[in-house]
Amino acid sequence: MTDPTHKPRTPRSTEAVVADLMMPHQANGLRQASVFGGIIMSMVDRCAALSAMRHASGQVTTLSIDRILFKEPIRVGELVEVRSRVVRVGRTSMSVLANVYAEHIATSVRRHTNECWLTFVHLDEQGKPAPVPPLLLETDEDREMNDVANRRREQLLSDLS
Numbered sequence: 567m568t569d570p571t572h573k574p575r576t577p578r579s580t581e582a583v584v585a586d587l588m589m590p591h592q593a594n595g596l597r598q599a600s601v602f603g604g605i606i607m608s609m610v611d612r613c614a615a616l617s618a619m620r621h622a623s624g625q626v627t628t629l630s631i632d633r634i635l636f637k638e639p640i641r642v643g644e645l646v647e648v649r650s651r652v653v654r655v656g657r658t659s660m661s662v663l664a665n666v667y668a669e670h671i672a673t674s675v676r677r678h679t680n681e682c683w684l685t686f687v688h689l690d691e692q693g694k695p696a697p698v699p700p701l702l703l704e705t706d707e708d709r710e711m712n713d714v715a716n717r718r719r720e721q722l723l724s725d726l727s
């Protein structure tokens with residue numbers, strides 16, 4: 567189903583959260599075991615897809631996961647929380663910013679561990695790219711993130727040409 571109203575939506579209204587407690591089977595094989603990077607990437611993709619689906623009110627597909635940098639390890643036993651929102655829209659595409667946090671439950675210490683930019687395309691019932699509603703930028707932060715997303719997209723497109 568696509569949204570026939572095409573009402574503008576704010577980034578805040580597209581916010582999605584995916585959280586999970588990291589278990590031993592999600593660890594990599596290192597001696598100082600940390601969580602396997604693919605687990606975090608999967609959570610980021612699912613969370614960002616939810617934001618894009620909220621914006622489009624319909625089905626979406628991942629076009630790109632632009633960059634994910636693992637600056638510090640996430641340990642088994644930590645609570646991982648991904649938060650995402652749509653920050654830019656084109657005709658059929660949406661840029662989503664996802665932030666990853668890891669929380670050590672016993673100490674309540676929460677770290678921002680990753681930032682990731684993704685692009686989704688809204689698909690109609692035939693699986694063809696379909697228009698998305700406009701994005702209503704309501705805060706300075708919305709406008710700042712929108713500028714960053716526009717610059718990143720221009721850079722991506724010029725790298726391809």
Ligand SMILES: CC(C)(COP(=O)(O)OP(=O)(O)OC[C@H]1O[C@@H](n2cnc3c(N)ncnc32)[C@H](O)[C@@H]1OP(=O)(O)O)[C@@H](O)C(=O)NCCC(=O)NCCS
Nearest residue numbers: 627628629655656657658659660685687694695722723726
């Ligand atoms: C996503 C997909 C449907 C787009 O198909 P397409 O033929 O490129 O469609 P279009 O040319 O109409 O482009 C759709 C949008 O994607 C954007 N786009 C396409 N290729 C792009 C690229 N290389 N970089 C940035 N944006 C791109 C277009 O600019 C357009 O955005 P806009 O409407 O906001 O301007 C197609 O590439 C696909 O099915 N990919 C596989 C997706 C998938 O399976 N993902 C899961 C991982 S396996």
